[in-house]
Amino acid sequence: MSRRQFALPERAAEGPPDDTGCTVLHVDMDAFYASASLLSRPELVGTPVIIGGGNRGVVLSATYEARRFGVTSAMPMGRARRLCPQATVIRPDHELYSQISKAVMATFASITPLVEPLSLDEAFLDVSGAIRRLGPPAQIAQQIRDAVHDEQGITCSVGVAPTKFVAKLASGLAKPDGLVVVPVDEVVPFVQQLPVGALWGVGDRTEEALLRLGLHTVADIAHTPVETLRRGLGEAMGSQLHELSWARDPRRVEPVHREKSIGADETFPYDVDDPAYIHRELLRLSDRVAARLRSAGMMGRTVSIKVRFADFTTITRSRTLRDPTDVSRDILATARSLYDALGLQRARIRLVGVRVEGLLDAERAPIQGLLDEPDHGWREADRAVDLASRRFGAGSVRPASLIDRKDDQGGPAAGG
Numbered sequence: 001m002s003r004r005q006f007a008l009p010e011r012a013a014e015g016p017p018d019d020t021g022c023t024v025l026h027v028d029m030d031a032f033y034a035s036a037s038l039l040s041r042p043e044l045v046g047t048p049v050i051i052g053g054g055n056r057g058v059v060l061s062a063t064y065e066a067r068r069f070g071v072t073s074a075m076p077m078g079r080a081r082r083l084c085p086q087a088t089v090i091r092p093d094h095e096l097y098s099q100i101s102k103a104v105m106a107t108f109a110s111i112t113p114l115v116e117p118l119s120l121d122e123a124f125l126d127v128s129g130a131i132r133r134l135g136p137p138a139q140i141a142q143q144i145r146d147a148v149h150d151e152q153g154i155t156c157s158v159g160v161a162p163t164k165f166v167a168k169l170a171s172g173l174a175k176p177d178g179l180v181v182v183p184v185d186e187v188v189p190f191v192q193q194l195p196v197g198a199l200w201g202v203g204d205r206t207e208e209a210l211l212r213l214g215l216h217t218v219a220d221i222a223h224t225p226v227e228t229l230r231r232g233l234g235e236a237m238g239s240q241l242h243e244l245s246w247a248r249d250p251r252r253v254e255p256v257h258r259e260k261s262i263g264a265d266e267t268f269p270y271d272v273d274d275p276a277y278i279h280r281e282l283l284r285l286s287d288r289v290a291a292r293l294r295s296a297g298m299m300g301r302t303v304s305i306k307v308r309f310a311d312f313t314t315i316t317r318s319r320t321l322r323d324p325t326d327v328s329r330d331i332l333a334t335a336r337s338l339y340d341a342l343g344l345q346r347a348r349i350r351l352v353g354v355r356v357e358g359l360l361d362a363e364r365a366p367i368q369g370l371l372d373e374p375d376h377g378w379r380e381a382d383r384a385v386d387l388a389s390r391r392f393g394a395g396s397v398r399p400a401s402l403i404d405r406k407d408d409q410g411g412p413a414a415g416g
Helices: 032-040 077-083 094-111 128-134 137-152 164-174 184-192 204-212 218-222 226-233 235-245 275-296 328-340 378-392
Strands: 024-029 049-051 088-090 115-119 122-126 156-161 179-181 261-272 298-309 314-325 349-361
Touching: 024 137, 024 164, 032 049, 032 094, 049 077, 094 115, 094 122, 094 137, 122 164, 128 137, 137 156, 137 179, 156 164, 164 179, 164 184, 184 218, 184 235, 204 226, 218 235, 226 235, 261 275, 261 298, 275 298, 275 328, 275 349, 298 328, 314 328, 314 349, 328 349
Parallel strands: 049 088, 156 179
Antiparallel strands: 024 122, 024 156, 115 122, 261 349, 298 314, 298 349
16 A cells, blocks of 8 residues: 555545444554654654664654655655654664564454454454454454553554455554544445555556556546456456455455474576585575574474476475474584485586474473583574664675675576
8 A cells, every 4th residue: 555644535424433244453553663662762752753774774664743754664764864854863673663563462362363463563353253242343443442552652543344455444544543444335435535546555656557547546446447457557456456446355364373384495597506506505595494483483393305306306305303493503404414315416406495394382492402502502693693684684694605695596606
């Protein structure tokens, strides 16, 4: 959806909106990173504040006072400072954001098990099973807003609707610190009054294409033949916008299920027969898998590799470890041993993958120290890398043997 704020459409009906059948909620924290950062700086509340760092960085978030000057998330910091020179700049505190997010998600989980997080600061909830216990959907939404404010000291906006698409639209139109209910029999006029830029999935380029077609409102899209939309926007986008223009969205709220395994693989742009390059790729994939394990709070006992040859023949090998791990070094050592045992000297390889299975919560996993592990071991080193990656971006710290590779191109380095 466009980052611009749109006006809330007018209702033709009188009286409070009927929330019967509006069992989907979209809850979105208001300027989350900025609001969280101001918890320890209350003197800055009500003033322009930008969350970011350095002239070459980008804006993570901004208070609504800074947004009035045109500051938006992902904007280069240099431009943000020029637009709003009076703003106070605060460096991000990702650990704080994670803590508050976990507490907010726990509040959602106390309402319903059907919670679909979209990011740290927003989620869909299906409250159909909570109505008998907690009351109608709008009442549940207000309870959530009150709980988030009372317990975390920040505000959120909630959209209440029969579908995910309309609920997300409604929460955006409720900002900041608001609640919007879209009754079942009002969803079509609600959506069709909006400008095309408000539709989910319409970015600047798609909006420009729609305007060139003479389509300014969602109602214009709804009354344009779908074949015309497909020709002008592409098959997928044309069909999607036609459905959304009539408020059609069959998707259900999908709660996050615990992964049974976590892995990564790489398909090369051309077949590779260099064992040294394969070893470097196993290192990169092992680092990626280990980081995903730690991010998910998981550890695993079984490491497996996948190798696909030029003729598309695929083999897998696995080994179960004595103790569960989330350490890059352990995963790499096992993956490399499994690969070397295959004896593939000059085989032409199309794809390699690394996966960890047999997952369990890291907090419950027994961790056995190794005799040759230094006082500050490999696990602590990996966590230091995680911290640096959160602060400076993914790939800011990586093994020296990967530095001379072009990032994520999937092929050997020049001269390799």
